[in-house]
Amino acid sequence: MCGRFSQAYTWGEIYAFSQPLTEPAPARNLQARYNIAATTTIDILVKTDAGRKLCKARWGLIPPWHKGTAKQIKPHINSRVEGIDTNSLFKRAYVKNRCIIPASGFYEWTGEEKNKTPHFISAREGAILAFAGIWERWRDENGEEIISASIITRDANDWMSKIHTRMPAMLHPDDFETWLDGLAGKEVLMRPPPELQEWIVDRRMNKTGVGDDDPATAAPVEMEANVPSPSPPRQGTLF
Structure with missing residues (x-):
């Protein structure tokens, strides 16, 4: 799964990443975030009639037929690729509402439940990662429209499985267009991602929301004195 991630980039970087944004929009300052948690607001890239657009969305998909409040539904922050086209929660969005979720990196944990060690995983060259995602429109009990999104995940391979059994599905730039158009199949979600690196x-x-505005949140650290020092950041492809 992907339970926490980071979005820290400039307007120029996200503009170039999007190839570029084609729906007219003024340049603006973007708030860097280093500890994004479920149900908080994230950036997503969607395709509209006017072109590609960077939008805000709630992280945690809410299906359009949900009755009640947003708090009365489990936040579906992840959607498994294995059932993305068959699960009733996700298949409508998979066909009609695809998005790209830009990320500076993501976090996973190792170790015992009460003493877990957090790891940050990012692109080796510092590029923005393109998580494949889906989104939906939903109206709450007051009629307010809420856009929500979910990150598609897949099985980890040998490299990632040393940390976790799942990982986000990552798109290549040459798949952006067909993914957003809904033409690409699930095979693009299984392509090798860019070279990655990780560190502790x-x-x-370990606490949700701590350091969300602090770059040191994603910086490498030494372990406590009674714990072996971490090995140098691991690098390499996931395949």
């Missing part, structure tokens, strides 16, 4: 970060990451 501060244990304060």
Whole structure:
């Protein structure tokens, strides 16, 4: 799964990443975030009649038929690729509402439940990662429209499986267009991602929301004195 991630980039970087944004929009300052948690607001890239657009969305998909409040439904922050086209929660969005979720990196944990070690995983060259996603429109009990989104996940391979059994599905730039158009099949979600690297970060990451505005949240740290020092950041492809 992907339970926490980072979006820290400039307007120029996200503009170039999007190839570029084609729906007219003024340049603006973007708030860097380093500890994004479920149900908070994230950036997503969608395709509209006017072109590609960077939008805000709630992280945690809410299906359009949901009755009640947003708090009365489990936040579907991840959607498994294995059932993305058959699960009733996700298949409508998979066909009609695809998105790209830009990420500077994501976090996973190793170790015992009460003493987990957080790891930060990012692109080796520092590029923005393109998580494949889906989104939906939903109206709450007051009629307010809420856009929500979910990150598609897949099985980890040998490299990632040393940390976790799942990982986000990552798109290649040459698949952006067909993915957003709904023409690409699930095979693009299984392509090798870019070269990645990982390192251990501060244990304060074990608490949701801590350091969301602090770049040190994603910085490498030494372990406590009674714990072996971490090995150098691992690098390499996931395949």
